[in-house]
Amino acid sequence: MSDASPQGAQSEFEPLRAAHQTRIALVGNPNTGKTTLFNRLTGLRAKTANYPGITVDLRRGAMSLDHRRVEVIDLPGTYSLDSISPEEKVAELILTGHHPVEPVPDIVVLVIDATNLERNLFLVSELLDLRLQMVVVLNLIDAAEALDIKIQVAQLSEQLGCPVVPVSSRHGTGIDVLKDRLNELVTGRLPILMTDHSSCTAGCSGCTFSARYDWAAKVSEATVTVPANLDDRTATIDRLVTNPVIGSVTFVAIMLGVFYLIFSLASVPMDLIDGVFATVGGFVDQLIPASNVSVLLWYPLAGMVSILIFFGSYQAAGIQWTKTSVAVSVVVSVLVACMPIDDFRSLVVDGVVAGVGGIVIFLPQICILFFFISVLEDSGYMARAAFVMERLMQRVGLPGKAFVPMLSAHACAIPGIMAARAIENWRDRLVTILVLPLLTCSARLPVYAMITALLFSDSPVMAAVVFVSAYTLGIVAALLSAWCLKKTILKGESVPLVIELPPYRVPGIRNTLTTVMERAALFVRQAGTVILLISVVLWALATYPKMPDEAPLSFEAAERIAALRAAGDGETLAVEIDRVMAQESLAWSFAGRAGKLMEPVFAPLGFDWKINIGVISSFAAREVVVSTLAIVYGIGEDMAEDEASLVEILRRQTRADGGLVFSTATGLSLLVFFVLAMQCLPTQAVTRRETGSWKWAAFQLIYMTVLAWVAAFATYQIGCASGLG
Amino acid sequence: MPASRLSDVLSPGTVRCVDVECEGEAMIRLKRMGICGERMIEVIQPGDPMVVRVVGSRLGLSRRLAASVVVEQVCDVMTSAKPDAVENE
Numbered sequence: 001m002s003d004a005s006p007q008g009a010q011s012e013f014e015p016l017r018a019a020h021q022t023r024i025a026l027v028g029n030p031n032t033g034k035t036t037l038f039n040r041l042t043g044l045r046a047k048t049a050n051y052p053g054i055t056v057d058l059r060r061g062a063m064s065l066d067h068r069r070v071e072v073i074d075l076p077g078t079y080s081l082d083s084i085s086p087e088e089k090v091a092e093l094i095l096t097g098h099h100p101v102e103p104v105p106d107i108v109v110l111v112i113d114a115t116n117l118e119r120n121l122f123l124v125s126e127l128l129d130l131r132l133q134m135v136v137v138l139n140l141i142d143a144a145e146a147l148d149i150k151i152q153v154a155q156l157s158e159q160l161g162c163p164v165v166p167v168s169s170r171h172g173t174g175i176d177v178l179k180d181r182l183n184e185l186v187t188g189r190l191p192i193l194m195t196d197h198s199s200c201t202a203g204c205s206g207c208t209f210s211a212r213y214d215w216a217a218k219v220s221e222a223t224v225t226v227p228a229n230l231d232d233r234t235a236t237i238d239r240l241v242t243n244p245v246i247g248s249v250t251f252v253a254i255m256l257g258v259f260y261l262i263f264s265l266a267s268v269p270m271d272l273i274d275g276v277f278a279t280v281g282g283f284v285d286q287l288i289p290a291s292n293v294s295v296l297l298w299y300p301l302a303g304m305v306s307i308l309i310f311f312g313s314y315q316a317a318g319i320q321w322t323k324t325s326v327a328v329s330v331v332v333s334v335l336v337a338c339m340p341i342d343d344f345r346s347l348v349v350d351g352v353v354a355g356v357g358g359i360v361i362f363l364p365q366i367c368i369l370f371f372f373i374s375v376l377e378d379s380g381y382m383a384r385a386a387f388v389m390e391r392l393m394q395r396v397g398l399p400g401k402a403f404v405p406m407l408s409a410h411a412c413a414i415p416g417i418m419a420a421r422a423i424e425n426w427r428d429r430l431v432t433i434l435v436l437p438l439l440t441c442s443a444r445l446p447v448y449a450m451i452t453a454l455l456f457s458d459s460p461v462m463a464a465v466v467f468v469s470a471y472t473l474g475i476v477a478a479l480l481s482a483w484c485l486k487k488t489i490l491k492g493e494s495v496p497l498v499i500e501l502p503p504y505r506v507p508g509i510r511n512t513l514t515t516v517m518e519r520a521a522l523f524v525r526q527a528g529t530v531i532l533l534i535s536v537v538l539w540a541l542a543t544y545p546k547m548p549d550e551a552p553l554s555f556e557a558a559e560r561i562a563a564l565r566a567a568g569d570g571e572t573l574a575v576e577i578d579r580v581m582a583q584e585s586l587a588w589s590f591a592g593r594a595g596k597l598m599e600p601v602f603a604p605l606g607f608d609w610k611i612n613i614g615v616i617s618s619f620a621a622r623e624v625v626v627s628t629l630a631i632v633y634g635i636g637e638d639m640a641e642d643e644a645s646l647v648e649i650l651r652r653q654t655r656a657d658g659g660l661v662f663s664t665a666t667g668l669s670l671l672v673f674f675v676l677a678m679q680c681l682p683t684q685a686v687t688r689r690e691t692g693s694w695k696w697a698a699f700q701l702i703y704m705t706v707l708a709w710v711a712a713f714a715t716y717q718i719g720c721a722s723g724l725g
Numbered sequence: 726m727p728a729s730r731l732s733d734v735l736s737p738g739t740v741r742c743v744d745v746e747c748e749g750e751a752m753i754r755l756k757r758m759g760i761c762g763e764r765m766i767e768v769i770q771p772g773d774p775m776v777v778r779v780v781g782s783r784l785g786l787s788r789r790l791a792a793s794v795v796v797e798q799v800c801d802v803m804t805s806a807k808p809d810a811v812e813n814e
């Protein structure tokens with residue numbers, strides 16, 4: 001692949017046809033500032049695009065050259081045209097003209113690092129062989145000057161046979177010159193010169209890599225003067241940071257610090273978002289009139305609201321307005337318009353507003369997480385982190401780079417899965433993605449808290465033990481599963497480490513913020529709409545079919561109402577009866593029936609049908625199980641916030657045989673189940689996106705559910721056998 | 726000079742790469758970073774993984790891969806044509 005045939009097909013002197021838009025691609029080694037340059041050129045109006053198959057995002061944007069619009073593509077960073085990662089593969093296919101969708105770019109802007117010219121010249125050598133129209137950008141020229149590296153640009157340009165422009169994309173110097181050069185290329189092509197480069201690399205027998213590096217050494221020797229003790233500063237820091245002992249301690253300290261900051265910084269905006277959405281829900285609730293004011297006005301209005309919501313979600317998810325998507329939105333909107341007004345209210349408040357809230361609540365953690373990941377990456381520390389963790393992670397057959405995704409997953413599996421892109425080898429990346437949701441994310445914490453309070457309310461020590469055990473169980477399960485997957489269906493040794501340890505740099509804040517915005521947008525687009533959809537579907541499952549008025553109450557409910565009536569007490573009576581009715585109608589709904597239907601499946605774990613409803617409803621988000629249990633046990637959703645009273649009531653629940661519903665065995669079994677079960681459809685949507693197929697998402701769901709069931713079964717049975725039932 | 730493996734180098738110093746004895750992805754990963762025939766490799770920190778300096782940049786390299794790189798000692802610093810590969814810290 002390194003000696004790809006010259007692209008002689010296009011005539012070299014013919015000016016580009018005005019008919020098609022000129023396409024410029026940015027190419028270069030990782031970390032040479034391609035994205036920074038891209039942002040400079042296109043002014044942050046980028047769109048990410050991807051192609052079918054494994055997801056690789058390409059940033060695309062437009063810039064104007066002398067009033068002519070040209071398209072700019074930011075190709076993934078690569079060291080050579082022999083690709084290793086799926087990202088590099090895309091760059092390789094596009095540049096060599098083998099990509100199924102994307103044609104060869106008209107002009108290649110090859111971004112090279114002026115502080116490390118010789119290494120970057122390797123890729124230059126490969127690209128020269130492709131014989132494309134090319135401009136070489138000598139980026140980071142400010143950094144090179146600061147280091148006293150002197151480069152003879154004219155001479156370099158002559159040796160390479162193409163224009164070379166010194167640029168600092170961070171400070172914006174040289175951008176105008178670059179645009180001029182590009183403009184010259186767009187309006188009239190330059191001849192692609194033959195240099196002595198081709199004879200040098202093609203003629204050599206044996207190792208073409210070596211030949212290219214020989215050429216690179218020759219060119220850099222002739223054009224660059226590098227001072228001695230160039231990377232003193234980096235060497236000094238690295239002596240500590242890559243040291244087996246001090247490095248590991250530093251690593252643990254940095255990761256703990258980051259993690260602490262994620263949780264402490266995110267809690268404020270999360271509480272705020274929680275509050276805002278509760279207020280919005282209340283406001284909307286009041287906005288909707290109590291009864292149909294005017295039929296003529298109401299139907300179109302309700303329909304409009306529904307269409308608007310569809311419009312917003314389609315826009316956010318990037319769904320095209322095709323026949324099917326329009327039909328779906330129209331049919332659903334008509335149905336919505338015909339709904340009784342109380343149902344409509346409940347749909348908007350409990351389905352849509354709660355659903356959107358469920359999306360937004362994730363954003364603070366995701367943004368903060370990606371902020372730190374981006375800072376660590378741009379500063380150069382991330383490569384050291386992979387280096388330090390390499391030996392440990394290799395024990396379970398994963399590369400050192402899998403560590404950061406695993407750490408991120410302790411906040412939320414979704415950013416963890418998105419961060420797994422840093423792992424080059426596809427098999428290693430897939431294994432990492434598959435095991436990430438086993439790690440305890442923050443959505444599980446309310447569930448753990450409820451169960452611990454339920455089982456060991458009077459013992460903070462026991463509570464701590466339970467939390468630590470739950471975290472440990474998740475980590476052990478993830479590592480063991482990774483190990484098993486590598487031994488079975490994704491067989492193969494993990495790819496040993498070869499990683500560039502780049503010089504330390506102060507990260508650019510603009511770059512970092514752009515990355516954060518992009519990742520947040522990606523999350524809203526990919527997971528957001530799924531969360532909204534699930535939230536609405538689960539609302540429907542818990543609401544329909546409605547309990548007919550003449551339906552008999554369950555024995556239990558009738559008994560409770562009778563008791564309440566006997567007790568008298570006017571005001572609370574109505575509230576209490578409402579709660580019993582809410583409980584009854586949930587039992588009557590699809591969700592309630594599903595809970596009863598699932599009884600044979602979950603009875604061996606010690607769950608009754610009410611807990612089953614909680615398990616089902618928690619597919620939107622795990623923490624929902626707490627409020628669902630509050631409703632099914634007739635406590636009222638509003639009381640779920642008040643943990644003490646919820647726990648108090650749950651603790652009093654008894655089974656038909658008089659035993660406690662939440663015995664120690666059942667509680668532990670439920671805990672184990674929630675540690676290990678998938679129970680998060682938004683994560684599944686992201687898994688599908690990152691792996692490019694539902695197949696892996698389905699596999700993840702199945703293996704985790706089976707694992708969770710078996711482990712919870714064992715826990716319950718052992719618990720019962722040892723007298724905790 | 727007797728040939729040995731890069732993984733056998735136990736103290737910092739410069740060696741010359743003679744051959745890379747692995748194939749497929751591993752070989753490409755090594756070679757495209759500059760660990761290929763006749764190039765100078767400066768071992769900065771031995772161990773697993775080790776830190777080396779090749780073509781002007783520092784690389785982290787797992788011992789398993791280093792074991793497939795055949796190297797020879799460079800007796801005289803002056804024999805190296807590459808000034809930046811031999812400078813010692």
Ligand SMILES: Nc1nc2c(ncn2[C@@H]2O[C@H](COP(=O)(O)OP(=O)(O)O)[C@@H](O)[C@H]2O)c(=O)[nH]1
Pocket residue numbers: 028029030031032033034035036037077139140141142143167168169170171378379505506507508509511
């Ligand atoms: N000093 C300096 N830093 C730069 C320059 N261009 C990019 N950077 C920094 O280099 C790091 C990597 O940049 P990025 O654009 O993400 O590189 P990419 O991996 O090639 O897309 C970021 O921290 C940038 O702020 C530059 O011209 N000068």
Ligand SMILES: [Mg+2]
Pocket residue numbers: 034035077
């Ligand atoms: Mg980039």
